[in-house]
Amino acid sequence: MKALLKTSLSALAVAVIVTGCALKSNSGGDSSGQAESGESKNGNETVSFVNGDWPQTNDQSLPQYEKWKAEFETANPDVTMKTEPYPYDASTFLPKAESGQLPNLFGTYFTEPQKIINAGYAADLTDVMQEYGYDKALNPDMLELVKKDGRTYGFPASGYYMGLWLNVKLFEQAGLVDENGVPRFPKTYEELALTAKTIKEKTGKAGFFFPTKNGQGGWQFMNIAWSFGAEFEKQVDGKWKAVFNSPEAVAALQYVKDLKWKYGALTDNNLVDVSDLFRMIGTDQVGMGFGTADWANQPINDYKMSKDDQAMAAIPEGPKGRYSLMGGSLYMFSNKSTPEQIRAGFKWLKYRGISPDTSAEALKVFEESLANDSKLNRVVGPHSMSLWVDPDVVKAQNQVRDKYVNVNMALWDDYMKNEGVTIRPEEPVNSQELYKALDVVIQAVLTNEKADPQALLDQAVADFQRDYLDKA
Structure with a gap:
C-alpha cells in the first residue's frame, strides 16, 4: 500500500468503474499520451x-x-x-x-x-x-x-516504513511528555493501549486511530499482526496458501478488538480511512495513529496544523518483536x-x-x-x-x-533511528485484495463486541484462498 502517492498511502478502491468518455488534462489538451x-x-x-x-x-x-x-x-x-x-x-x-x-x-x-x-x-x-x-x-x-x-x-x-504518528498537543494535555516537552513514546503494544486510554480519559479525545475501509485497515493491521508472530501467505509445494487464521493472528485481531471494547481508546466512528486521520490529527481530535514521515505536511496543508505539534516514533514491540511495513x-x-x-x-x-x-x-x-x-x-x-x-x-x-x-x-529521532525494528515488504500475492479482506474482519470486531476473531479469520482465509490464491 502506498504512503499516499503525494502523501503515501491511500488505499485503492474496490470497484473498477468503466467510463466511455475521454479524459482531458488540466491544460485542456489530450491526455492520451500520444506524441x-x-x-x-x-x-x-x-x-x-x-x-x-x-x-x-x-x-x-x-x-x-x-x-x-x-x-x-x-x-x-x-x-x-x-x-x-x-x-x-x-x-x-x-x-x-x-x-x-x-x-x-x-x-x-x-x-x-x-x-x-x-x-x-x-x-x-x-x-x-x-x-x-x-x-x-x-x-x-x-x-x-x-x-x-x-x-x-x-x-x-x-x-x-511505518511508524507511530503523534499529536504533541494532546500528549501535553494528557501529561504524557517529559521535561523537554517530548512525548513519552509507547514502546510496546501494551503501552500503546494504556497511553491511548490515558489520552481518552484526560482529554476526551480518541487515543488511537485505526482505519477500517478502502483496504487501509488490513494494510495497517500488518504491523500489529507481524509483531504478534502472524503470517499471511506461505508457499507450500509450489502453491500459495492463506495462513492468517493462526493463534498469533487471532491474538493480534483480539488486540485490535480490545482497543475498542476494553480500553475505549479508538474513534467513535468505526468506518474511517487515512483521510480521516489527517483531519483528526490536524484538528487535535486523536492522539496517535500509524503513519509515515511523508504524511506530515498533509494536515498542515489542509487543516493549518502547526508543524511543531507533530512527532513520530518507531513502531511498538509485540510479543514476537517490532515489525514495520515497508x-x-x-x-x-x-x-x-x-x-x-x-x-x-x-x-x-x-x-x-x-x-x-x-x-x-x-x-x-x-x-x-x-x-x-x-x-x-x-x-x-x-x-x-x-x-x-x-x-x-x-x-x-x-x-x-x-x-x-x-x-x-x-520529536522525530525515535522514528528516524528506527532501532530494533525489522522492516518488512508487503505480502507478495494480491496484497491489496488481502487488505480488503482484513478490513471486513476488523470492521466486525469494532462494531460487535461479541464478534469471534477466530471464526472471522477462518472465514476470511477460506474466502481469500478460494477467490485469489487458488488462482495465483
Whole structure:
C-alpha cells in the first residue's frame, strides 16, 4: 500500500468503474499520451508529454510547481509539458489504460507494478535508465519491483516504513511528555493501549486511530499482526496458501478488538480511512495513529496544523518483536509513450532533482522544494527511506536537507533511528485484495463486541484462498 502517492498511502478502491468518455488534462489538451510534434522557437522538433505527477489544485506547493514548469520549458524549448494530477487508483487506472488515456508519466504503489507490466500498460525504460545512470544509483531491492525478464519498467519515487504518528498537543494535555516537552513514546503494544486510554480519559479525545475501509485497515493491521508472530501467505509445494487464521493472528485481531471494547481508546466512528486521520490529527481530535514521515505536511496543508505539534516514533514491540511495513510509490510511463516522450519525462525528473546527478544545477530544484516547504511552515528534516544507494547522492541530498531543518528533531529521532525494528515488504500475492479482506474482519470486531476473531479469520482465509490464491 502506498504512503499516499503525494502523501503515501491511500488505499485503492474496490470497484473498477468503466467510463466511455475521454479524459482531458488540466491544460485542456489530450491526455492520451500520444506524441505531439511541432517546431520550437529554435527550429528544432518539439515533443509534448503529459505529466500525471502533479499537485492537486488545493495543494499549497502548486505555485512552486508551476514556476518550475515555466523554467523547465524555457530551459528545454523542444519540450512542452502538459499536466494532469493523477493519484493512482485501481478504479480509474484500467479504464484510462484501456482507452489510452493514461498520462505519459504517472505514479503507482509498490504493490502494483507487476500487474501493470503483465497487462502491457508500462513502457520499457531500461535503456533510458541506463543512459541517465538510474540503474546503478537506485536501491536495487526497490528496482526489483519493476523488473520483468531482465527489463526495467519503472523506478521508485519514494519509500516509507511505518511508524507511530503523534499529536504533541494532546500528549501535553494528557501529561504524557517529559521535561523537554517530548512525548513519552509507547514502546510496546501494551503501552500503546494504556497511553491511548490515558489520552481518552484526560482529554476526551480518541487515543488511537485505526482505519477500517478502502483496504487501509488490513494494510495497517500488518504491523500489529507481524509483531504478534502472524503470517499471511506461505508457499507450500509450489502453491500459495492463506495462513492468517493462526493463534498469533487471532491474538493480534483480539488486540485490535480490545482497543475498542476494553480500553475505549479508538474513534467513535468505526468506518474511517487515512483521510480521516489527517483531519483528526490536524484538528487535535486523536492522539496517535500509524503513519509515515511523508504524511506530515498533509494536515498542515489542509487543516493549518502547526508543524511543531507533530512527532513520530518507531513502531511498538509485540510479543514476537517490532515489525514495520515497508511500501512506497513508483514512477512509470504508459505503454503509449514514445521514446521522445520518455526522454522528455526523464529531463523533467532530472530538473526536479530526482536523479543521481549531484551537481549544483541538478540539486537546485531539490533545494528550492525544501526552501518552499520551510517558507510554508511545513515539516523539513524528518524523512523516510532513501531511494538512493549511491553514497555521493545520499550525502549531497542530506547536506542540502540539513540546511532547512525547521523542527525539533527530538520529536522525530525515535522514528528516524528506527532501532530494533525489522522492516518488512508487503505480502507478495494480491496484497491489496488481502487488505480488503482484513478490513471486513476488523470492521466486525469494532462494531460487535461479541464478534469471534477466530471464526472471522477462518472465514476470511477460506474466502481469500478460494477467490485469489487458488488462482495465483
